[in-house]
Amino acid sequence: MPSPKRDAAIVGIHEYPSRDVEGRVSPLQIKAECAARALADAGLSWQDVDALYDAGDGGMMSGLALAEYFGLHPNVIDTTMVGGSSYEFHAAHAKRDLAAGKARVALLSYGSTSHSNAWAIGVGARGGAGVPMPADNLEGFTGMTLVSNYAMVAHRHMHQYGTTSAQLAEIAVATRYHAMRNPEAVAAMQALEFLDIRETTVADVVGSRMIADPLHLLECCMISDGGGAVVIAIPEVARSCPKPPVWILGGGEATGYPTNGGDITTSAALQSGRSAFGEAGVTPGEIDIAMIYDSFTITVLTILEDLGFCKKGEGGPWVEGGRLRFDRSGGPALNTDGGGLSSNHPGMRGIFLLIEAARQLRGESTSQVPGARLAVAHGNGGMLGSRHCAGTVILGRD
Amino acid sequence: MAEPTRPLPSLKELDTQHFWKATKQRRLEYQRCDDCGAVVFHPRSHCTGCLGHALSWHVSKGLGTVYSYSVIRQSYHPFFRAKVPFAVAWIDLDEGPRLLSNLTGVADPSRDVRIGQRVALEWEEHEELAIPLFRPVD
Numbered sequence: 001m002p003s004p005k006r007d008a009a010i011v012g013i014h015e016y017p018s019r020d021v022e023g024r025v026s027p028l029q030i031k032a033e034c035a036a037r038a039l040a041d042a043g044l045s046w047q048d049v050d051a052l053y054d055a056g057d058g059g060m061m062s063g064l065a066l067a068e069y070f071g072l073h074p075n076v077i078d079t080t081m082v083g084g085s086s087y088e089f090h091a092a093h094a095k096r097d098l099a100a101g102k103a104r105v106a107l108l109s110y111g112s113t114s115h116s117n118a119w120a121i122g123v124g125a126r127g128g129a130g131v132p133m134p135a136d137n138l139e140g141f142t143g144m145t146l147v148s149n150y151a152m153v154a155h156r157h158m159h160q161y162g163t164t165s166a167q168l169a170e171i172a173v174a175t176r177y178h179a180m181r182n183p184e185a186v187a188a189m190q191a192l193e194f195l196d197i198r199e200t201t202v203a204d205v206v207g208s209r210m211i212a213d214p215l216h217l218l219e220c221c222m223i224s225d226g227g228g229a230v231v232i233a234i235p236e237v238a239r240s241c242p243k244p245p246v247w248i249l250g251g252g253e254a255t256g257y258p259t260n261g262g263d264i265t266t267s268a269a270l271q272s273g274r275s276a277f278g279e280a281g282v283t284p285g286e287i288d289i290a291m292i293y294d295s296f297t298i299t300v301l302t303i304l305e306d307l308g309f310c311k312k313g314e315g316g317p318w319v320e321g322g323r324l325r326f327d328r329s330g331g332p333a334l335n336t337d338g339g340g341l342s343s344n345h346p347g348m349r350g351i352f353l354l355i356e357a358a359r360q361l362r363g364e365s366t367s368q369v370p371g372a373r374l375a376v377a378h379g380n381g382g383m384l385g386s387r388h389c390a391g392t393v394i395l396g397r398d
Numbered sequence: 399m400a401e402p403t404r405p406l407p408s409l410k411e412l413d414t415q416h417f418w419k420a421t422k423q424r425r426l427e428y429q430r431c432d433d434c435g436a437v438v439f440h441p442r443s444h445c446t447g448c449l450g451h452a453l454s455w456h457v458s459k460g461l462g463t464v465y466s467y468s469v470i471r472q473s474y475h476p477f478f479r480a481k482v483p484f485a486v487a488w489i490d491l492d493e494g495p496r497l498l499s500n501l502t503g504v505a506d507p508s509r510d511v512r513i514g515q516r517v518a519l520e521w522e523e524h525e526e527l528a529i530p531l532f533r534p535v536d
Binding site: 131132133134135137138139140141142143144145147148149151152153155156159209210211212213214215258259260261262264385386 | 407411414466468477478496499500508
């Protein structure tokens with residue numbers, strides 16, 4: 001198999017440590033602090049950045065506004081906004097732009113104060129002024145919540161394949177197991193006043209309060225404050241950065257939306273995954289680390305199947321027995337930072353998937369898989385049960 | 399203080415305006431392309447099956463099947479907060495369109511709703527339009 005082009009690498013990362021800024025820090029300030037620290041991690045500075053990628057979380061017209069705020073004059077500006085998957089799109093676009101010689105150093109950043117603002121994220125965020133989008137104008141009367149949107153995927157998955165709540169709970173249990181080893185995740189759960197912060201069992205998860213059948217409280221992500229930044233550079237720059245380069249080997253993107261007679265148990269990850277794995281020239285069986293957007297347990301189960309870790313419909317039995325724990329063999333380690341379920345979910349979690357994947361490939365995770373070589377980061381933006389975007393990135397070390 | 403109400407659709411949105419106006423006459427309408435036969439739903443001004451615009455409106459008989467559902471037990475919306483638990487569902491109409499709605503006439507949605515269940519249209523009247531809800535019939 002031809003080895004994929006190593007034309008862009010993650011060279012700097014930073015995750016904002018606080019999940020509750022108590023309204024004292026703005027999203028823009030979080031972005032700037034994370035960007036500066038990620039650049040420092042890369043041994044670079046503001047003046048080195050010539051490509052800017054942003055999802056508009058700091059404000060409108062961010063291609064201009066954020067360039068000014070950071071004090072940059074970038075050659076490449078990409079303001080792709082596809083919810084929580086934006087950062088996987090940005091990483092793949094950065095690889096493309098850097099490989100084309102349009103820039104040398106790319107900067108991605110994220111900042112959010114969802115928790116402090118008590119913002120209704122996801123479905124609650126749609127109800128602005130003005131004329132709605134046509135599809136929203138047909139669905140808004142139902143009171144469908146964000147959780148129930150995903151829950152309808154879970155119900156259908158159970159109906160078609162016999163998947164159980166206990167199987168879905170395995171995903172939450174493995175993720176919490178990793179969270180308890182990550183001091184920042186433990187601090188996050190304390191800051192957000194989680195009750196009874198400890199490792200969980202399948203019985204804990206299925207015994208927790210039902211939020212929207214069939215999804216229980218411990219199958220749902222937190223709503224935190226937070227942010228992060230990622231610096232991506234061409235090989236000539238990456239080779240002189242202090243940390244080992246984390247190569248972007250492949251990327252894929254796709255959309256999914258309701259279709260008459262369609263199957264909601266298969267997501268856009270099927271399409272984005274094929275593209276990303278194909279470009280990288282690797283197979284799911286070779287992946288050591290799976291950073292999968294865990295808005296809910298069903299999100300992870302669906303995406304694991306769609307990416308090809310197991311066959312469609314077999315995800316339930318496949319995740320049983322702790323297969324996804326970092327200290328077990330037989331499958332990739334899942335969300336080793338503690339995930340959106342138990343560490344960090346300010347609304348658009350995609351950037352943390354890249355950050356923790358990079359930590360693993362550098363050997364810096366709190367749930368380190370020894371010798372981890374290959375990781376997948378898969379972001380899901382929008383809502384899995386109706387319209388959503390999928391961004392897949394394959395990462396590898398030297 | 400006025401009772402909180404269900405969030406109602408806008409009659410100003412141009413693609414869905416005909417659909418909602420028809421509900422006032424208790425007609426659940428959907429589009430089919432005269433050229434290629436594609437059922438287009440949600441409503442649009444163009445066909446997604448071919449490059450044409452020959453979409454004609456047809457009236458659904460209002461019978462369908464539950465494709466999937468969830469029972470909502472927690473909502474922060476002032477209207478729906480008082481309705482929990484209630485069921486939201488994707489309904490596959492017999493004519494092809496899949497639409498999102500609520501199930502009505504269900505005593506205990508966690509017990510009395512299932513995937514594959516047959517449902518029939520039931521209108522909830524409002525001043526300028528009616529909301530299509532569905533009641534289990536088996």
